[in-house]
Amino acid sequence: MNSHTNEDERGGFIIIVGELINASRKAIGEAIEKQEAEAIKKVGKDQFESGADYIDVNAGVFVGKGT
Structure with missing residues (x-):
């Protein structure tokens, strides 16, 4: 886990997941191929x-x- 703190309004924490590295995205698919x-x-x-x-x-x- 990194140093980000994502506290919600109730004092709990939210985990944020980045999902942009996906081979189905054109730019990522091309980067993988190359x-x-x-x-x-x-x-x-x-x-x-x-x-x-x-x-x-x-x-x-x-x-x-x-598919």
Whole structure:
């Protein structure tokens, strides 16, 4: 856990999860295919700096089109 404090109005705490590192997002999918680690790290860092306590990473690559 990081140093963010996300206290709600009742004195409890809210955990914020950044979910933007997802292979289904065009920019992330392209970064994965091109092995551009810095682009992906930047998305995680930006989420952390915006208050995320945890970063959810979904790097699954879809085989073929459609599901």
